[in-house]
Amino acid sequence: MASFARLSELVGVVPRASSSDISVSKPLWVPSGARGVFGGQVIAQSLAAAARTVSPPFGLHSMHCYFLLPAHANPDIEYRVERLRDGKSYSNRLVRAWQGEREVFVLLASYTVPPTDLPGNFGSRSDAHSQEGNIKVSHTLRFALSQTHDENSANKGKAKVVSYGVQAAYQNPFPSNLKPWEECYPEEERWQRFFDQKCQEWKGAKRRFLEEYIKERRESPVGIARARIQRSQALTDEEPDHDAVHTRMSWLHARLGPDEKPDVETVKAMIAYMTDFQFIGTASRSVGLHQSSTPRIGMLASLDHSIHFYPFPDDFDPSAPLLHVMESQSVDIASGRGVVQGRVYTKDGVLIAVTAQEGVVRADLKGLEARGLVEGGAVGEDKDEDRKKREAKL
Secondary structure, three states, X not given: OOOOOOHHHHOOEEEEOOEEEEEEEOOOOOOOOOOOOOHHHHHHHHHHHHHOOOOOOOEEEEEEEEEOOOOOOOOOOEEEEEEEEEOOOEEEEEEEEEEOOEEEEEEEEEXXXXXXXXXXXXXXXXXXXXXXXXXXXXXXXXXXXXXXXOOOHHHOOOEXXXXXXXXXXXXXXXXXXXXXXXXXXXXXXXXXXHHHHHOOOOOHHHHHHHHHHHHHHHHOOEEEEEOEOOOOOOOOOOOOOOOOOOEEEEEEEEOOOOOOOOOHHHHHHHHHHHOOOOOOHHHHHHOOOOOOOOOOEEEEEEOEEEEEEOOOOOOOOOOOOEXXXXXXXXXXXXXXXXXXXXXXXXXXXXXXXXXXXXXXXXXOOOOOOOOOOOOOOOOOOOXXXXXXXXXXXX
């Protein structure tokens, strides 16, 4: 990957001249130690292919996908779009990703029209008197309306209906226990400090993979910074926290060029790319399973990914950092699976996306040494025969 490769390029596709429903991948990235192409890139490129078949004013509001097989850097991936439905308010697309004769990925996306403009007095509390002596309220409305007796002489004996205000919107609150992006160490700096202070005696594969990870983070089009507040005085931003934690908060920053002004659908593809970083890893961390635990982590790979988008604020800046709050929901080592959920906020606290992912979370019960540090992929640098065995088990 070239230094600061453009994210808008990595999430883009090349249309087939023969059909508007078929697109081909741009250069694919395989993270160090991963079994295949970074999953977030496959998701993003699938969305880019689907978006080419949808006309304004429709915009992506949700997607769900499954990783069927690991994709490789070569040959190109072909994205085939099926137009399932075009309605007045919603349109649906199915994307199948093929690499040679292997179907490696499938994605279902739903598009909708922009939000309705609500009246200015929506949700205000109103008092109304019925014209009848008694008013009957249907069972389904009892939670919203209450009847009280009006003692006013002009309306004595009539029921007074009090309508309690309805909120126009709700969002899970923006977390308060974190540092802003500007005060956090970028991931590459945090691990470089750890390496310089703790790892000078490391040798072999362990040292090589950490060096490669730091290099990848420096060259990545996505800046990542840990946003979780310190839980004890013993831990610092320079020292990675290997304790079991159930929540991980990361600032994600698209490193855009000064002339880049991506449209909304491209931004959504970029968010799909970025939210795959460290996501399923939150599940393994919640049970204390990592490269240095006993037993070590044996396999970590995404099975699926879901995103529900909500309206962006009018002043949304695609170059500003986003906060991804990731929470482990359930992990079962015996089943070899874990599930996480997440929320994506703007730096000003507006919730713009809700995410979810299930993945393979396996312990190395044979005691074999883990072979790599990864982001968004599986641990290990498989030989061909080992890779085929792992794929067969999945």
